[in-house]
Amino acid sequence: xxxxxxxxxxxxxxxxxxxxxxxxxxxxxxxxxxxxxxxxxxxxxxxxxxxxxxxxxxxxxxxxxxxxxxxxxxxxxxxxxxxxxxxxxxxxxxxxxxxxxxxxxxxxxxxxxxxxxxxxxxxxxxxxxxxxxxxxxxxxxxxxxxxxxxxxxxxxxxxxxxxxxxxxxxxxxxxxxxxxxxxxxxxxxxxxxxxxxxxxxxxxxxxxxxxxxxxxxxxxxxxxxxxxx
Amino acid sequence: xxxxxxxxxxxxxxxxxxxxxxxxxxxxxxxxxxxxxxxxxxxxxxxxxxxxxxxxxxxxxxxxxxxxxxxxxxxxxxxxxxxxxxxxxxxxxxxxxxxxxxxxxxxxxxxxxxxxxxxxxxxxxxxxxxxxxxxxxxxxxxxxxxxxxxxxxxxxxxxxxxxxxxxxxxxxxxxxxxxxxxxxxxxxxxxxxxxxxxxxxxxxxxxxxxxxxxxxxxxxxxxxxxxxxxxxxxxxxxxxxxxxxxxxxxxxx
Numbered sequence: 001x002x003x004x005x006x007x008x009x010x011x012x013x014x015x016x017x018x019x020x021x022x023x024x025x026x027x028x029x030x031x032x033x034x035x036x037x038x039x040x041x042x043x044x045x046x047x048x049x050x051x052x053x054x055x056x057x058x059x060x061x062x063x064x065x066x067x068x069x070x071x072x073x074x075x076x077x078x079x080x081x082x083x084x085x086x087x088x089x090x091x092x093x094x095x096x097x098x099x100x101x102x103x104x105x106x107x108x109x110x111x112x113x114x115x116x117x118x119x120x121x122x123x124x125x126x127x128x129x130x131x132x133x134x135x136x137x138x139x140x141x142x143x144x145x146x147x148x149x150x151x152x153x154x155x156x157x158x159x160x161x162x163x164x165x166x167x168x169x170x171x172x173x174x175x176x177x178x179x180x181x182x183x184x185x186x187x188x189x190x191x192x193x194x195x196x197x198x199x200x201x202x203x204x205x206x207x208x209x210x211x212x213x214x215x216x217x218x219x220x221x222x223x224x225x226x227x228x229x
Numbered sequence: 230x231x232x233x234x235x236x237x238x239x240x241x242x243x244x245x246x247x248x249x250x251x252x253x254x255x256x257x258x259x260x261x262x263x264x265x266x267x268x269x270x271x272x273x274x275x276x277x278x279x280x281x282x283x284x285x286x287x288x289x290x291x292x293x294x295x296x297x298x299x300x301x302x303x304x305x306x307x308x309x310x311x312x313x314x315x316x317x318x319x320x321x322x323x324x325x326x327x328x329x330x331x332x333x334x335x336x337x338x339x340x341x342x343x344x345x346x347x348x349x350x351x352x353x354x355x356x357x358x359x360x361x362x363x364x365x366x367x368x369x370x371x372x373x374x375x376x377x378x379x380x381x382x383x384x385x386x387x388x389x390x391x392x393x394x395x396x397x398x399x400x401x402x403x404x405x406x407x408x409x410x411x412x413x414x415x416x417x418x419x420x421x422x423x424x425x426x427x428x429x430x431x432x433x434x435x436x437x438x439x440x441x442x443x444x445x446x447x448x449x450x451x452x453x454x455x456x457x458x459x460x461x462x463x464x465x466x467x468x469x470x471x472x473x474x475x476x477x478x479x480x481x482x
Contacts, residue, residue, distance in 0.1 A: 001434055006478040010407070010447035011437055011471055081447055085405035088339050088446035094240075094253065095306035095332050097402060101456025107404050109449060186450040192472025194465045 011190075013081055018190035020074040021183050025209070027067055032216045038229055044153025045144060052149035055131065075117055082110035105178035106186070112179040119172035126159050127152070160224035169221040177214035181207055233263045235327040239274065241286055242334045244343050247350075251343065253332075267310060267320040268293060268300065287346040295319040295459065298394030301401070302347055303334040308398035308457045316396065316459040336397050338406035340444040353443035354395050354411060360439035361432035362415045364424050377423050387421040390414045392460040399454035399462075405446030410454035412440050413470035414462045420473055430477035437474050 006012045034054060037047035054060050105112065130136035131150055138158035140151045160166055184206030185199075193202060223229050236259045244251030258274050265273070268290055275285035291299035300317040304310040310320040325331065333347065341349040379387075393414035400408050416433050419425030425432070448467055455464045 001478045001481040009437055009474075009478075010409075010441050010445070011474045012478070013447055014449075014471070015475060081449075085407075085446040085449070088406035088444060089337050090339055091337055093303060093306065093334055093337055095303075095334070097306050097453065100307050100453075101402060102404075102451035102453040106449070106451040182450075189450050189464070189468040190471050192468055192475060194468035194472065196465065199465065199468070 013077060014190045016073060016077050017081065018187040020070045020077070021187045022191075023067075023070045024074060025180070025184060025187070027070075028213050032213055035220055036216060038153065038156065038220060039223070041229070044151070044156075047153050048142065048149055048151060049144060051152040052147065055150070071120075075113070078110065078113050103182070106182040109179060109182060112175045115175040116172060116179060119168065119175070122168060123172075126165075127155065130155065156220075157224050160221040163225070166221040166225045170218045173214045173218035176217070177210050180210035180213065184209060230323060231263075233327070235261050235263065235322070235325060235329070237261060237270075237325065237328070238330040240330060240332040241347070242343075243286070243346055244335075245345065247342055247344055261322055263321070263323040265322045266293070266318055267302070267304070267322065267324075268318050270322055287344075287348045289348050290318060293318040296394060298396035301336050301349060301351070301396055301398070303336060303401055305332055308336070308401040309396075309459055313456075314459055314461045316394075319459075336401035338397075338400050338445070340406065340408070341397060341400060349397075351395070351397050353445070354397065354408070356443065357408070357412060357436050357439045358395075358415065361428065361435040362419070363428075364419060365427055366424070379422060383421045387418050390417040390421070390462065390466055393418070393458075393462050394460060396459060398457045398459060400445065402453040402457040403446065403448075404451060404453065405449060407448040407454075408440050408443070408445040409448035409467050409470065410458065410462055410464065412436050413464075413466035416470045416473055417466040420469070429473070430481065433470065433473040433477045434481060437470075 007016060034050045035047070037050045038044060040046040130139050131152065136155055139155045141148055142151045143149075160169075185203045188202040188206075189199070193199060236257065239256045239258055240253050241256060242251060243254045256274055256278075258270065258277075261270050261273065268288070271286060271288060278285045289299045289301050291297040293300075295316040295318060298316075300309075302309070302317045304317065304320070309315055309317045311324055312320055335341075335343050335347045336349045336351075338349075340353045341351055344350050391414075393411060395411060397408075397411070399410035400406055403410075416436060419432060420429050450464065450467070452464055455462065
């Protein structure tokens, strides 16, 4: 079997979703960890240092290319699969099965993923595009221990003064949580975890991971809006 | 259990042939015993339709004892009706009460085209089995039973997977019309046993390739298949097939 045949088969396509998904799951831990520095109670010094390290280290900049490839592969493959799978039942049922046997979020991965894609566009526009390319009047420069860096903390505080932005971010975190609760355990099943003790481990860790990560991300705009940091 | 009689309204999908557009027809059925099976209730209606000179409702059935996998009705939004681990023929009318309306549809999937009314063509499953759902044995005298040692837990898991009767409820329930529970049961059944090991890799590759060719969708692990399976086939088999397929694909030429 050629590589192309493997990855275009129905299981191969799932495998692409699972492997990119697991990669993104690891990325979210790094992202949440770096961002949690805003709570260091030092007016953003630790956060700005961490953000500067991420933006100025060659290895991480190369990994960033891998990250974008992973995200877009996950998004494009996900949308293709969603439409292909829908097309496999041209005539639907008069009485839908609904929740008889499956959870709403496990059937709504395409919808939840699309909400996240729309959120990413907003999110990149808020932070990644100004930091990398066009700059922003609130993205001031500062110097810590003789090193010049962006004051990303300042840009964050400015961005999260708008209520609608905070609501949009919290809603996206809510979608992320449901997307992860299904995606985490589904990815492990897809890579072949069938042993019952590992399946229950993966399910429980998955729920914990999804809630903690989503809650951590959601609390960032909320704490800035409410002036906690 | 108390015996009672009931009058029902059936909304049944009627379709003359594969090319007909089809549509729902409503039929009142009277004096149905709570002790009848669901198919006996359809038999009563068909007797009446024949008496009135009308075309009876075509539906698949064979053993009527829950082991052949022929019966295939999607009843009120669930394959094989409301009971768990149950086939349509083993669904009894005590599941319903007087005055109920029951909607009956055929399995819906492009890979299972409607032949007539509630009968669908499930030969796609036969072709998947032909692609790899077999083992090679030497001809000659029959081998002594238990001559080949098999671990008990593997034998049990293989037996549980072999319980699949190939009814297609998994496909009917899946939002993606995926046949992966069926294929995974058939692959697991043989992959877990020493008798299945010679063709273990080619089996996983060939059966999945045939499944894709037949036009089934890709699995997204929603679990709807497992919930409606009359034989309680676990989606753990799907994870096992994923591993079987991936390893076979990685090491194949």
